[in-house]
Amino acid sequence: MAATILPPLPADRADKDPFVSYSHLSAFTLRAIEPVGPQYLSHARRALRGRTWSEDERIQAQINVKNVEEESVSEDEEAEDPIMLSRDPKDWKGQDHYKVLGLSKYRHRATDEQIRRAHRKKVLKHHPDKKAASGSIDDDGFFKCIQKAMEILSDPVKRRQFDSVDEAADVQPPGRKSRGSFYKDWGLVFESEGRFSKKHPVPKLGNEKSTKEDVDFFYNFFYNFDSWRSFEYLDEDVPDDSDNRDNKRHTERKNKAARQKRKTEDTARLRKLVDDCLSVDPRVKMFKEAERKAKEQRKWEREADTRKAAEEARKAKEEEERRRKEEEERSKEEKLNSKKAKESAKNAKKKNRRLVKAAVKDANYFVDGVASASIIDSTLDDVDLILEKIDDTELVDFADKLSGAKEKDAVKAVFLEAGAGLIGSGKVKETDFKSIRA
């Protein structure tokens, strides 16, 4: 690098300090840096925390070291089961791929990165070349297991198939007589069941403070659980011989039916699981109790109205009854009174009539001497006519006047007057009278 050679120290400079400054930086321009990009973020971090360049570098390096340490700590070696180490790689379906890679802590939660790293570690440890170096030749059984596990777990489709039947990741529900916490035990069960959900996020069981909506949502979610779980992994091997197609197809059909059956069973199993949980969920009882109380309260409130209404109706009815009775009594009394009056009026009328008739007889039928039968007859007819036509008040008046008049002529005058009155009011014609006329 010819171009980057530094000049030698001039002779006149040699005696001075190693560092000599001559001038400052020239004028700077204040500009805005665009707030994007990783370098700007570090710039902002330095500026906001008041760190110098080297300080920041050191602090960030420390943080990075810490992260790396944490990562390596979290990936603790899992003890390898000697039985697992001597597994037959041909029986790969029966092997626990996560355990083979030392990831049985994580299982379906293991990230691709974790799987990749775990695989690397195991390969380094169990590579056949390494075994050969330590004397054991042809001991690559477990290495094959590792490769198979990696093949399954690195392929998302195959991994799902394995996860579907990975019973080691299942959490058994607590028994009826379990003394553990409901929320803790069942929460773990549903967390593990939730891994099969196509829908995310999967609701959590919650705790005793969960609202009714949350609890309802949780149970509805699991009653209508949309699962991606499938059972291809448990398929019987389809024979690969081309000469027996029927056999192959038969196996395929059998597999399909078995998958379907398992799927149905799994759905039923989950349903039962949710039923069981629901039946022992203290919150459900609590909500039911609360609801019942609320219902009663509502009912009581609702009935309060009707009760009041009934009371009022009863009072109104009583009042009505009382009024009706009073009315009845009054009318009865009135009737009684009017009857008496009528009776007396009738009696008075009879008496007056008798008086009138007697007055005619006393006045000797308004003739002098012995009255002839015809005159008596006609006069009595006239009197009857008057009595018939005359009304009650006039009759009283009439009878009054008659009792005052003693003389024959005076009596006749009274009769004539009464007759004239009747004629005047148009009740009788003048010609109707035969003997009592002026």
Add this chain to the structure above:
Amino acid sequence: MDTENGADTVEGTSAVIGISFGNGNSSIAFPANDGKVEVIANQDGDRSIPSVIAYVGEDEYQGFQAKAQLIRNSENTVANFRDFIGKSYAEIDPTYSHGSAHPVEQDGVVGYKIVMSSEEDAQPEFISVAEIAKRHLARLKESAFDFLGKPVTGAVIAVPTDFSTSQRQELTSIAEAAGISVLQVIQEPVAALLAYDAANAGAFPEDRIVLVTDFGATRSDGAAVAVRGGMYTVLATAHNYELGGTALDQTLIDHFAKEFEKKHGIDPRTESVRSLAKLAAEAEVTKKTLSASNSATISIESLAGGFDFHSTINRLRYEMLARKALDNVALFVAELVKKAGLDVLDIDEVVLVGGSSHTPKIASRIESLFPETTKIASPATSPKALNPAELVARGAAVQASLVQEFEKSDIVESMQPVVANAPHLSKPVGVVLGGGSFATILEGYTAVPIRRSRTFTAPKEGGDIVVEIWEGESEIVTSKVERPKENGDAHEDDEEGNFDDDDDFEDDEDDEERKKVVKAGTKMADVALKGVKAGAQIEVIINITAELNVIVAVRELGGQVARGEIEGSEIAK
């Protein structure tokens, strides 16, 4: 069976996206798991989604479906509305609303009168620009959700450099109304640069001055950006509201319209709105075809007067027709360089952004403006170039992935002017070497505080050496050169070129060479180092603090160290 990885869905239940909201087209991108950024295709499979909303009765259409409505239902189709956001009716330029719903004012708000009901006597209703933008953004969000399968929790939105603070605020509130939590609003040219720098995963972005030219559908924007230590500083911006893909479309429209008129005596441009819209739509398709292949055919059924139209055009013809627009492109770029106070020799790279940058002639016209050393990043000139129409969305997604872990208050804090505004060096700082030449350590336009080191070699014989720290002066030297000799020079320059930023520019027509040379200007300090081993490596570290103190440390690798500090200049205090 659902093929999605189980672990994946359990892990991330939300995502961030980057949104490029253009006047003509929008695009969305998201940071994928492996640190790369991917552009999202909407439900119709389009990555470049037209920013168009159309109403047919109660139905709302967006994207290409809405754009198709421009032909039959132009009065109920809203296009080119992005620039109207946060502006008053007096401020907007409705030129590009000709073929679509025309903006109207109501209660001081810009909006459109749109029929949004299928009833026969339905009256046009007023709908504001903000509401239209909200619906457009909501659709983009929905597309992202459908693609990603998880809800979008945050987004970075890119806007042009001439978007005012109030427009940014308005856009942010519109996006929030559409259910998008805006992490940050960034500038389009910087987003495009970020996309390029992030694509070179791992590599630290090298110091360079970049011209970002964004040729969109209706307008062109340009920015000169200094990239220093991975940070971006915009030196100048330029805008042209007439130059864009529409201008190129127009040349094709005019050409085909004349051809049609010659044949049938009808000018489809004036015949009806519908025939113009048909021609415009097909002209755009033809233009896009011409970007990829040498010739294109256009055929439109019943263009005007019941006549079908069929024609062919080759690229050369098109480039001749579009010469005026292409000249304007060259002019626009040249003016931007001038505005930034730079010379074409100062420009290390030109990044072409925007859909119109697919046009090969735009790239070659820009290329011819600059020296050969200037990299032109466009699909026509570099096979590695990213799709210019997607750059902005990609950059926004990169930024989204960077800030998604941050608290919102942290982001706001980081964007404060007190953090973002920083003193920038006006001159390069470097070391004068044995031959008297200047070796740059820190370029001009570098923001402080900064620390940078560079390793030099001690002379072969060893002994005492001096490291002289100087401020440099750059100048353009014009010299007549003879051709054979020049080749040798160029070779030497290449060696130095890595550090000296010497751009050699060779003009074939005359033998005149324009060259940018950085010379030593003012001496700032020198550091003596005694008894250095023969041919030892000497590391020079320059650290400029926020107070503009220059700390110099000279270290013989595996040996002695000498250091000193120059107090900050008066101006800094």
